[in-house]
Amino acid sequence: MADRIIAIINQKGGTGKTTLALNLAAGLVLRGSTHLVDADPQRSVSQWVGMGAGPAVLPLAVLGGDPVATLAKLARNHRYVVVDCPPAVQGPVIDAVMASANLVLIPVLPSPLDLWASVDMGALVSRARQKNPALQARLVLNQMETRNTLSRAMREAVAAFDMPVLDADMQRRAAYRSAAVEGTSVYGLGKRAQTAVADIEAIIEEVLCL
Numbered sequence: 001m002a003d004r005i006i007a008i009i010n011q012k013g014g015t016g017k018t019t020l021a022l023n024l025a026a027g028l029v030l031r032g033s034t035h036l037v038d039a040d041p042q043r044s045v046s047q048w049v050g051m052g053a054g055p056a057v058l059p060l061a062v063l064g065g066d067p068v069a070t071l072a073k074l075a076r077n078h079r080y081v082v083v084d085c086p087p088a089v090q091g092p093v094i095d096a097v098m099a100s101a102n103l104v105l106i107p108v109l110p111s112p113l114d115l116w117a118s119v120d121m122g123a124l125v126s127r128a129r130q131k132n133p134a135l136q137a138r139l140v141l142n143q144m145e146t147r148n149t150l151s152r153a154m155r156e157a158v159a160a161f162d163m164p165v166l167d168a169d170m171q172r173r174a175a176y177r178s179a180a181v182e183g184t185s186v187y188g189l190g191k192r193a194q195t196a197v198a199d200i201e202a203i204i205e206e207v208l209c210l
């Protein structure tokens, strides 16, 4: 277990990067010192945290200046660093994140188009491994509906993909949206978000065993 810097990436917007980053960090901070990093110029996670999801509990940094040095410093001082990335495959921020991360998580929606849009993510990870050979990568299925045939078919489709997928996934749940609206994580919603918390806990347990 050494996944100190966990970056949430996908070139596509709306796949759940910010949702996963914030809730993952909210679960990790219960286990050890955790720093959330906003690397997206849209600053969604900063706005979210600014509403109340931190910063007392969850310190947040914006990734500017020298991004490699900033990440290295945060990793020295925290057990976990979670980076919410912009929807991009290139640029100084993505380069720094890919050079520094121990693990990238790539949330994908259960649709073939979204899955194919993530093919470039495989190339990005392969390129990054030339300089960062220990970099691990996992797809995370998001907005899953267990009883939905498409979601079941997705599991089979990703199995044929060149990128391993986490067994744990994020189901489509109102709690993720409510947490965002209320400026908190699913952990902050109490009982009504129990199932969403269970999703995130399962993701964390799996990630910490990689």
Ligand SMILES: Nc1ncnc2c1ncn2[C@@H]1O[C@H](COP(=O)(O)OP(=O)(O)O)[C@@H](O)[C@H]1O
Pocket (backbone or CB within 6 Å): 012, 013, 014, 015, 016, 017, 018, 019, 020, 044, 142, 143, 144, 170, 171, 172, 173, 174, 176, 177, 180
């Ligand atoms: N598992 C989920 N269930 C329900 N809504 C979700 C889920 N994951 C994400 N969302 C919603 O989908 C939208 C896009 O998610 P977001 O995390 O902002 O994506 P990204 O950061 O990749 O652009 C947001 O409105 C978010 O609340």
Ligand SMILES: [Mg+2]
Pocket (backbone or CB within 6 Å): 017, 018, 019, 040, 044
């Ligand atoms: Mg986002």
